[in-house]
Every structure is written in C-alpha cells, then in structure tokens.
Amino acid sequence: MRIKVINSIAEEGLKRLGPSYAIVNESADAWIVRSANLLTVEFDPQLKAIARSGVGVNTIPLERCAERGIVVFNTPGANANAVKELVVAGLYLASRDIIGATAWVKTLPTDETIVKTVEQEKARFQGQEIKGKTLGVVGLGAVGVLVANVALQLGMHVLGYDPYISITNAWGLSSKVKRANSYEEVYRQSDYLSLHVPLVDATHHLINKDRIKQMKKGIRILNFARAELVDDHAILEALKSHKINTYVTDFPNVMTHQMPNCIEIPHLGASTVESEVNCAILAVDTLKEYFETGSIKNSVNYPDMECGPVLYPARVLLLHANVVNMVGQITSILGHYGINIEAMQNQSRKAWAYTCLDVDRKLEENVIKALSEIEHVVRVRVIHGPDQGV
Secondary structure, three states, X not given: OXXXXXXXXXHHHHOOOOOOOEEEOOOOOEEEEOOOOOXXXXXXXXXXXXXXXXXXXXXXXXXXXXXXXXXXXXXXXXXXXXXXXXXXXXXXXXXXXXXXXHHHHHOOOOOOOHHHHHHHHHHHHOOOOOOOOEEEEXXXXXXXXXXXXXXXXXXXXXXXXXXXXXXXXXXHOOOOOEEOOOHHHHHXXXXXXXXXXXXXXXXXXXXXXXXXXXXXXXXXXXXXXXXXXXXXXXXXXXHHOOOEEEEEEOOOOOOHHHOOOEEEOOOOOOOOHHHHXXXXXXXXXXXXXXXXXXXXXXXXXXXXXXXXXOOOOEEEEEEEEOOOOHHHHHHHHHHHOOOOEEEEEEEEEOOEEXXXXXXXXXXXXXXXXXXXXXXXXXXXXXXXXXXXXO
C-alpha cells in the first residue's frame, strides 16, 4: 500500500507502517494529514482512505469523500489528556489573573523597590479558589470525561450533560459527577462552564444571548472545543456587562481580541509532543487495520465496523449508499457465480453504508466488476486470505 504523508507526522507513528507500506509523494492509496486544507483538492481514483492525525475534520470534504468511497478517519481520544491539562490551566487562569499579574510585574523597575511595590500592590490581583465551586461540563466524550474527573480531584463539584454519552465514556466517568438533564440545568448552576462538544448544526452557537441569560452572574466560560460553539457577539456583550466574568478560548480571532477579560490561547489544546505521537500512532494503526482486515474504526463519514481477522479465502468489502435492496443485489451476484457466503455484516450511517462478506473462494475479476457496477456502490475492495495474498 502506498501512503502519502501530508504535514509533519510523528515518526513514532510512521515507523509502525512496516514493509507492506511505502511512503510516497505522488498518487497513493491513503493520506495521513494533520492540518492541511483538503476542501478544494482533487482526489485520485486510487485514494481509498484519509487519516486525520487529530480530531477536527472541518478541513476535509467528508461528503465528497464518501461519494468517492474514501473513508475518512480521525483519532478521538489520542490528544484528550493534552487538552484536559490545558483546561485545568484555563480554570486557574480564569480564577487568579495570573496573566495580568505576571505582566504587571514585568513593568516594574529593576531596583530595590520591587519587593516593596509587589507587597503594596498585590491585592489588586486577588482572585478566587476553584475548590468548592461548580464546574459544568457540556459534552462527556474523551476530553469531557477527563476534565470532569480531574475537577473532582481538585475539590470542585461537577455537573455533566451529554445526551449522547457512549457506554465506554460512561464507564470512565466518576460516579460523583452529578448528571444534568438539560443544557439549561448546567447553565443555571455552574460557576465555571467547560465546553467539550463537537461542532455540528445543533451545537453551532450553543452559547448565545438567550443561553447566557440563564447563567449565573460572574460565570467563567472555557472553550477548548471549537470556536463556533459560542456566539462571539453575545460573549462580548456579556463580558462588558460583567454577566460573564472571564472567557478563556483556545481559538483567537478578531472578535475575541477586542473582548475585555478574555484569555486567548493560540490553539494549544493538542500541542504537546505526547499528543502528536499518540495521534500519529492511532492514525497509522487505524489505516493498517482498514487495509488488512477491512475494519473501520473512528470514521467520520462511514459506519464503524469490526470485521475481525481474515479467516476465509476472500473478504469482500463494499462502500455504498444506504438504499433499499443493496444487500440483496450483492448476495444475488455472488450466488449467480456460485460463491458461498460464510459470514456477513452490514452497517449504515445516515446516507452511507458498509458491507463486509467472507466467502468460500477467491474472487475473479468479472465478479468484482459485476459488484462494482451495482448502482450506488462507490467502491469494492477484496482482501484475500492468508494463503492467497492481498
């Protein structure tokens, strides 16, 4: 398999590819990317997968990729600890005016008066402790769970809300986190609010003028998830009126740069050596599993499916639209050619679906061609068993 590496990807991940994979600069079977904007890029017909070494996929045309049978993966959770640690830093920065205080000290003259001046003026930077305060965590995914748990350890009360929490994340969440039944409940009770939801239509401007009205006066809001989760105009007005005490964001822009009591961090959430290594390893491992077994994990445009090891002479993998009678057409063609199906899975995700079939013999080109010509099938791959090669 030919792999094209776009952006700088940690070598610890790339060296896991092994001898069956070659890193190339031209046409490839898969791309590994970090921050490259692919929205207007033309994709070669050979391209089968794109692995994003990170979480955000707003720079990848997901629907166009789906239409061409290109599975897009990301690496959720691989940078979760890095983001969690920066959120903790954000809690303290929002509480103690550490930034303002240290900047003020730098302005003092370099002479013997500095000690006296600091003692006389330090009261102007008095802050508050986070212990005993209530942190609202909106979104209990990989990062949100870690933030909620560590906040408990720091002595905070934690109120969490996520109507779509996964079983895995629910198991990892401390039983001491109080469950909220709505966004409004979190807003009303929180002294601090930390956002950890993905950016989708339903969460665009999740924090807006009406929601801010429901919050406590003096709330401190932390956004290390996505810039567009908040309405910057509403945040600005609330900061001016002191409804919001402090806004900490990892996504500076023209608006945030004009906000009083806004702490702007230059998108450092996942910017650690460890995070980049973890993301690279997960991206490479995900690609390898897809090419070697057909399993899809952490896809953002096709359904996930665990296919397991290839134990039969051939495994047929079809990416197709989620329409009526697709499985029937697939099995009819295999039956027409006398091919017996040993095992089969089918999963769908909105408009797209994935079918995996293990069959009793190697497939000839005419069978693959017939499957490819089914209307709404966008890609057919065949993985042959251990004794057949790939």
